[in-house]
Structure formats: structure tokens, C-alpha cells
Amino acid sequence: MRCASCHEPAGFLKSLCADCGRVFSLYDQHKGDLGLSQLLDVFIADGVPRGKIEAALASDLDGVGALQDRITADMANSLLAAMGLQRRHTPADVKRLRETGGAGASTSRPGNDVVPPRGHR
Numbered sequence: 001m002r003c004a005s006c007h008e009p010a011g012f013l014k015s016l017c018a019d020c021g022r023v024f025s026l027y028d029q030h031k032g033d034l035g036l037s038q039l040l041d042v043f044i045a046d047g048v049p050r051g052k053i054e055a056a057l058a059s060d061l062d063g064v065g066a067l068q069d070r071i072t073a074d075m076a077n078s079l080l081a082a083m084g085l086q087r088r089h090t091p092a093d094v095k096r097l098r099e100t101g102g103a104g105a106s107t108s109r110p111g112n113d114v115v116p117p118r119g120h121r
């Protein structure tokens, strides 16, 4: 059998050679957590030859899309999911809490809010 990714001999009844198999299993371990450049570092650190990494990234084994596109989409979905989970704590909420000092219903603004920036010329 030939490797479905890099088209080099993969071994008897194997659809992927050892190197490409490692790329896809590392991808499965980290998908949604690491972006493309970070995953590249993982592949390289694992000792996968550069040519095999490139072949695997460009390959579309099951018609879902090239691996590199899937990595990017996984990352975007992961970020969207994270943002959805944290909608109750938007950056604006955090900023408002910090500015009011956690004083709850107080409507008075901290004194330093109206002081002009120091060092103003």
C-alpha cells in the first residue's frame, strides 16, 4: 500500500506511512488547542521530516478538507466556543468592574478617571 498522504510506500495494509500517521495522530491530540504554526512546531519537535509534514498538511484524506484548512477551522471554532462560554464576562464587564473597584451599585466614578494623562505637553 502507498501512503494516502505522501504517496510513498506505507507498508502492508497501511493507509498512512509512519511519519504521516504521526502527523495525523498529533493533530488529533492537539486539535482546537493549537494553531497551525504551533502544530508545525509540535510536528517538527516530534521528528517528522519537513516533506512529510507538508504532504500531510496538503492532503485531504476523507474529503473534509486539507489538513491545514481543518487546523485553521478547528482553531476558529474553538475560539468562538470559548467566546460563547465567556459571554457573561466580556472585556467591557471586566473593565467596568475594575473601574468601580467592585463597589456594586455605586454610580460614582473613581477620581483618577477624570484626571488628564500625566506628562501632557
Ligand SMILES: [Zn+2]
Pocket: 003, 004, 005, 006, 007, 008, 016, 017, 018, 019, 020, 021, 052
Ligand atoms: Zn506518508
